Amino acid sequence: MLGYLVRRGGWLIGSLFVAGSGVFFLLRVLPGDPAVTLLAVGSSPDQIGAIRHQLGTDRPVLTQYGHWLGDLVTGNLGNSLFTQTPVLDQIAGRLPVTVPLALSAFVLSIVVAVPIGVFAAVRRRGLLGLAVSALTQLGIALPIFWIGIVVVWLVAVQWRALPPGGFPRAGWQEPGAAVQSLVLPVVTLTIAQASVLVRYVRSATLDVLSQEYVRTARSLGYSLPRALWRHGPRNGAAAVVQILGILLASSLLGTVVIESVFALPGLGSLLLTSVKARDLPIVQGTVFLMTATVLVMGLVVDVVQRLVDPRLRARA
Amino acid sequence: MTAHRPSAGLPFARRLRPLGALAVTVTAAVLLAACGSSTSPGSTGAVDPDATITVGSLNEPTTLNTVKGGNTGHAQVLLRNVVEGLTVLTDEGSVEPLLAKSWDVSPDATAYTFHLQSGVTFSDGTPLKADDVVAALKRVTSDESTSARKKNLSIMQTIEAPDEDTVKVTLSTPSQSFLFYLTSTGAAVTKPDAGNPDTTVIGTGPYTLSSWKQGDSITLTRNDQYWGTKAGNKQVVYRFFTDATAENNALLAGQLDLVTQVTSPDVLTQFDNRPEFTIVEGTSTTKELFNFNDAIAPFDNPDVRHAIRQAIDRKALLTAVWADRGQVIGSMVPPTDPWYEDLTSIDDHNVAGAKQLLAQAGYANGLSFTVDYVPSDAMNIIAQGLKSQLAQAGITITLNPVDDATWTDKVYKNHNFQATIMDHVNQRDLVWYGDPNFYWQYDNPQVQQWVKDSETAATPEEQTALLKKVARQISEDAASAWLFLDPAIKVASTSVSGYQKNNTTDSFYVAPITKR
Numbered sequence: 001m002l003g004y005l006v007r008r009g010g011w012l013i014g015s016l017f018v019a020g021s022g023v024f025f026l027l028r029v030l031p032g033d034p035a036v037t038l039l040a041v042g043s044s045p046d047q048i049g050a051i052r053h054q055l056g057t058d059r060p061v062l063t064q065y066g067h068w069l070g071d072l073v074t075g076n077l078g079n080s081l082f083t084q085t086p087v088l089d090q091i092a093g094r095l096p097v098t099v100p101l102a103l104s105a106f107v108l109s110i111v112v113a114v115p116i117g118v119f120a121a122v123r124r125r126g127l128l129g130l131a132v133s134a135l136t137q138l139g140i141a142l143p144i145f146w147i148g149i150v151v152v153w154l155v156a157v158q159w160r161a162l163p164p165g166g167f168p169r170a171g172w173q174e175p176g177a178a179v180q181s182l183v184l185p186v187v188t189l190t191i192a193q194a195s196v197l198v199r200y201v202r203s204a205t206l207d208v209l210s211q212e213y214v215r216t217a218r219s220l221g222y223s224l225p226r227a228l229w230r231h232g233p234r235n236g237a238a239a240v241v242q243i244l245g246i247l248l249a250s251s252l253l254g255t256v257v258i259e260s261v262f263a264l265p266g267l268g269s270l271l272l273t274s275v276k277a278r279d280l281p282i283v284q285g286t287v288f289l290m291t292a293t294v295l296v297m298g299l300v301v302d303v304v305q306r307l308v309d310p311r312l313r314a315r316a
Numbered sequence: 317m318t319a320h321r322p323s324a325g326l327p328f329a330r331r332l333r334p335l336g337a338l339a340v341t342v343t344a345a346v347l348l349a350a351c352g353s354s355t356s357p358g359s360t361g362a363v364d365p366d367a368t369i370t371v372g373s374l375n376e377p378t379t380l381n382t383v384k385g386g387n388t389g390h391a392q393v394l395l396r397n398v399v400e401g402l403t404v405l406t407d408e409g410s411v412e413p414l415l416a417k418s419w420d421v422s423p424d425a426t427a428y429t430f431h432l433q434s435g436v437t438f439s440d441g442t443p444l445k446a447d448d449v450v451a452a453l454k455r456v457t458s459d460e461s462t463s464a465r466k467k468n469l470s471i472m473q474t475i476e477a478p479d480e481d482t483v484k485v486t487l488s489t490p491s492q493s494f495l496f497y498l499t500s501t502g503a504a505v506t507k508p509d510a511g512n513p514d515t516t517v518i519g520t521g522p523y524t525l526s527s528w529k530q531g532d533s534i535t536l537t538r539n540d541q542y543w544g545t546k547a548g549n550k551q552v553v554y555r556f557f558t559d560a561t562a563e564n565n566a567l568l569a570g571q572l573d574l575v576t577q578v579t580s581p582d583v584l585t586q587f588d589n590r591p592e593f594t595i596v597e598g599t600s601t602t603k604e605l606f607n608f609n610d611a612i613a614p615f616d617n618p619d620v621r622h623a624i625r626q627a628i629d630r631k632a633l634l635t636a637v638w639a640d641r642g643q644v645i646g647s648m649v650p651p652t653d654p655w656y657e658d659l660t661s662i663d664d665h666n667v668a669g670a671k672q673l674l675a676q677a678g679y680a681n682g683l684s685f686t687v688d689y690v691p692s693d694a695m696n697i698i699a700q701g702l703k704s705q706l707a708q709a710g711i712t713i714t715l716n717p718v719d720d721a722t723w724t725d726k727v728y729k730n731h732n733f734q735a736t737i738m739d740h741v742n743q744r745d746l747v748w749y750g751d752p753n754f755y756w757q758y759d760n761p762q763v764q765q766w767v768k769d770s771e772t773a774a775t776p777e778e779q780t781a782l783l784k785k786v787a788r789q790i791s792e793d794a795a796s797a798w799l800f801l802d803p804a805i806k807v808a809s810t811s812v813s814g815y816q817k818n819n820t821t822d823s824f825y826v827a828p829i830t831k832r
Contacts (some may be wrong), residue, residue: 032721036729037386039462048729051462082378085513085528094531149561157568164565166555169529263555263562265531272558273531277378278721 001313005303012299019291020284024068028061028281033079034278055081057280068284077285082277087285090270097167097266101182101258102251105189106154108245110159113194114240117201121209124202132198141196144254148188148261155184165263185262189254193247200243204236211235238309245301249294346607366550367831368689369812370534371824372563372575373594381526383461383502391501392576393534393554395823398439399504399519402430402449402483403495405743407598407816407825411495415449415505415520425490425774430483434591436543438507439524446477449505453485456502461500464742468493490772492779493744501822522547522827532556536826537666547827548814560693562638567593567807573831574808574815576824580693581638587807594808597641598817601650602802604694606687606702609733610795611757621794623673625663627709633701634800638692641803647787650801652820654776655746655783662791670709684712688727689737691717698737698799739802741744743820746783747771749790758795 035051052058071078077087117134123129139147156164162184168177208214208231217227256268263269267286274282306312377389382399384390394405402416413419416430436444453475456463463469473496474486487494498502507518519523522544536552554608555572557563566572566584578584584703587593606628608615615621630644643651646659676681686701689695706713713735718726727733733755750767752759763786770782790796804819814828 032719032725033729034721036724037721044467047466048464050459082384084512085515090530152562152565157565160569163571164569165557165562166566166571169527169531169533169535169553260559261562263557263559263566267531269531269558273376273378276720279378 001244001306004306008299008302012295015295016288019295020072020288021065021069023284023287023291024065025061027283028064028279032278033057034280037278038082045296057081072288077288078281079280080282087281090282091267091285091289094265094267094270096171097182097259097264098252098255098268101185101189101264101266102248102255104182104186105193105249105254106251108186108190109193109197109251110123110244111154112190113197114201116194117198118205118228120198120202121205122228124206133202136195136198139191140199144188144192145257147191148185148258151188151191152261165261167264167266181262185258185264188261189251189258192254193251196250197240197243197247201236201240204239205232207239207305208232208236234308238305238312240310241301241305241308245294245297248297252290319495345424356782361384363548363830363832365548365830367440368551368553369549369574369826369829370553370555370572370832371826372485372557372566372572373824374557374560374563374579375576376531377528377534379514380525381519382504382506383456383458383466384514385462385464385466385502385616391822392824394517394519394521394525395501395504395821396521396825397523397552397823397827398517398521398525399501399506401498401500401504403498405496405499405821405823407818407821409743409818409820411499415444419495426487428485428487428494428827430485432483433479433543434481436520437519437541438520439539439541440507440518441509441541442547442703444520445480446483447480448508449483450475450477451508452505453483453503454755456500461502463500465497465500465502466758468497469500469503487749490774492771492773492776496744499821515532517805523552530647545827548830549826552826552829567809570809572809573812573829574806575667576806577819578805578807581641581805584805584807588789592810594810596806596808596815596817597808598804598819599643599650599652600737600741600802600804601652601743602804603648603650603745604644604698604737604739604769604799604802606698606735606737606797606799607756608735608796609731609755609757610759611731612734614677614679614685615734617677618794619673620679621675622663623670623677623679623709624706624711625670625794625797626666626673627670627706627711628702628797628799629665629705630660630799631665633698637697638702638800638803641805643801643803645798645801647798648740648749648796649783649787652818653744653746653783654780655787657784657787659788659791662788663794663797667709670711674710679710682710682712684714685734686714686716687735688716688718688723688733690720690723694802695737695739703739731755731757741819746787746790749786749795756758756796758790758793760789760795762791763793 034057035055049058056064065152068078069187079086080090120129120132152164155161163181167181168174172178194230208228213231214227217230220223220228255266256271259266259268271283271286274286278307373392375389375392376665377393380390380394382390382394400414402414403411404414406412415433415436417433418431420429432446432449438444453472455461457466457470457472471487471489471491472485473488476484478484505520510516511516515528520543522539522542525537526535528534528536533556534554538547538550540546548773560579560583563575564586568586569700584595587595608621610616634642634644644660646662649656674680687699689699703713703715727736747767748754750764750765766782766786770779773782806815808815812829812831814830816825
């Protein structure tokens with residue numbers, strides 16, 4: 001297991017390097033010059049050149065890349081082109097919104113989707129089982145911002161039960177208000193995520209149901225729930241755990257849309273505004289961090305899978 | 317849906333366009349219109365002098381540095397509220413004294429002596445001295461500056477402070493617009509060495525900047541030591557949104573007191589006939605333009621440009637976007653400018669005429685080209701409308717949606733385009749037709765001379781007469797197709813009053829706003 005972890009860790013660092021470099025160069029070929037977005041009407045080419053020099057975007061791309069890589073190794077993600085504040089501070093300021101949002105939606109999705117998925121599999125020919133299938137299909141088909149708009153309109157605008165968006169200026173120092181402002185975004189994200197997860201849990205459960213060990217257990221006098229409880233989680237978990245990694249990643253990415261719809265000052269909205277302004281260091285830093293999170297989650301998922309599934313360990 | 321008070325500056329016109337939210341507004345508006353609405357009584361009672369006013373905006377500053385240009389959004393928050401200039405542009409469009417209580421002009425109009433208001437202090441208590449004004453005026457033309465008015469203000473040859481209450485400026489050439497240029501954010505007086513200029517600013521205005529929570533809000537607090545009339549409220553919070561629907565919902569749910577600019581008429585249906593909201597329509601300086609690259613074929617042929625203009629039904633476009641609001645224009649001048657004339661009869665809608673002109677220009681079998689534009693609710697309607705209108709005259713356009721930064725790079729900087737739709741917000745930007753290197757590359761030496769002469773004109777009357785000629789000539793040359801002037805629409809809670817009605821300045825002056 002230790003050797004595996006070392007190998008897997010090395011692979012992780014390699015992937016991070018490739019992903020980070022990819023983001024760096026992709027941003028450099030993206031049209032749009034940050035210097036020009038800072039300039040006024042009628043600026044001369046000299047002025048554009050001067051601003052580029054101030055911003056450091058006039059240096060050869062490879063030199064910029066070298067600097068970026070060197071800084072990265074020392075844990076420095078650079079400074080914003082426009083406010084000169086460190087990218088890490090900017091990102092850190094947004095985490096108190098995005099981390100609780102993505103994690104709560106992730107956990108809530110599991111709590112909601114696993115029982116529903118199992119239920120839908122067991123009652124797959126019943127009316128309720130079919131209804132679950134239809135609803136999850138709908139949940140997957142609907143764009144997440146649309147779900148958000150409907151939820152806001154109903155709960156916040158019509159009933160005035162919760163705020164339609166925003167985050168308290170004092171942040172978590174006002175825990176009540178902070179929690180309130182995250183309820184609707186979390187619910188919205190959960191609707192979208194759980195719809196996907198339910199279908200995976202359902203098919204994993206169906207898979208288990210058709211296995212001989214379940215039939216054997218039934219023949220030994222176990223009730224269906226008991227047979228499922230005894231054999232289901234361990235056999236079905238591997239497939240579900242694998243999807244959880246992807247789910248957490250999509251929770252994180254879903255925040256980009258959700259934070260815009262709910263006017264939350266999180267990582268997603270930071271990314272959106274920085275792309276628009278071409279504040280390259282912030283875009284780079286944010287995307288790098290998100291990529292790193294997804295890759296690390298992938299590693300965690302692999303390790304968990306090996307723990308729950310001895311067959312994978314044997315193969316290694 | 318886009319919305320914003322533009323800043324002074326390049327991508328001048330450039331309003332922010334939230335990337336993730338296109339087409340969202342319409343859906344929401346339709347939903348809301350279909351479902352009716354609840355009502356709650358508007359609040360009544362006496363004015364609360366210590367109220368907090370929450371203003372919704374889609375244009376968060378990228379920096380608070382007052383001498384940075386571009387789409388920085390800082391003018392809306394800072395100008396007149398936190399920082400002040402020697403002169404001020406009022407909502408009615410006139411230039412009035414502010415930090416300068418009066419000025420003398422030499423007979424040759426090149427030397428200005430400004431007499432400063434007495435008793436002015438920065439919000440940290442330091443008295444304002446003439447040296448601070450000199451420093452500010454030098455800063456706007458320094459290397460650090462990318463201000464929209466840097467070039468215009470570079471005519472200042474010497475800037476001196478003969479005593480603590482006087483500032484003397486000599487100009488290299490007379491300038492009719494000098495006092496107007498001084499109203500810009502870049503020329504506003506800030507306390508030198510107040511910290512990182514991108515995130516801190518200390519001025520002499522009726523508010524101090526208390527906090528900037530990036531991605532969320534800027535909070536201004538009343539400056540109780542203010543030298544002039546103190547603000548009618550204690551605090552103003554600008555809340556920033558990237559999505560217009562989110563902004564409207566916040567207003568509907570009572571989180572906001574007003575929004576600075578509604579950019580799509582669809583959202584108005586949510587606020588119509590509700591006693592707790594007021595819809596105010598004023599005028600703006602935002603001109604929707606369909607521009608050609610006048611230097612390249614086929615647009616270097618004036619017949620082609622006239623043909624395109626005649627193929628456009630401006631009234632229909634305006635109606636499609638703004639229903640019965642806004643105004644059709646025939647040149648680059650809004651009616652609030654003294655040199656406005658109704659020129660809409662030039663190249664009026666005439667499909668047969670357009671076809672004839674095209675045939676004359678050698679395009680009897682049709683013409684096709686690509687149009688770059690930055691999508692938004694309004695832009696999408698205009699683009700589709702132009703496409704179908706031009707098709708009737710045998711002109712095929714390919715729509716190429718791009719994002720703001722790409723537009724700036726491709727069209728504005730590199731002139732790498734055929735035609736584009738763009739909104740131009742800046743005041744008095746008619747003069748860009750006097751610059752052959754401006755992105756539309758319109759080159760008429762006569763117009764360039766008139767623009768130049770209008771600057772150095774001896775009297776405002778002479779300036780007006782010259783700019784009238786410019787406006788008419790560019791229309792007769794079909795330099796661009798001017799479509800219409802956007803209305804300035806604000807929606808506010810009925811509990812607040814005193815906010816500015818028009819969008820004819822870069823600032824959004826909040827001091828007179830009161831709340832009951």
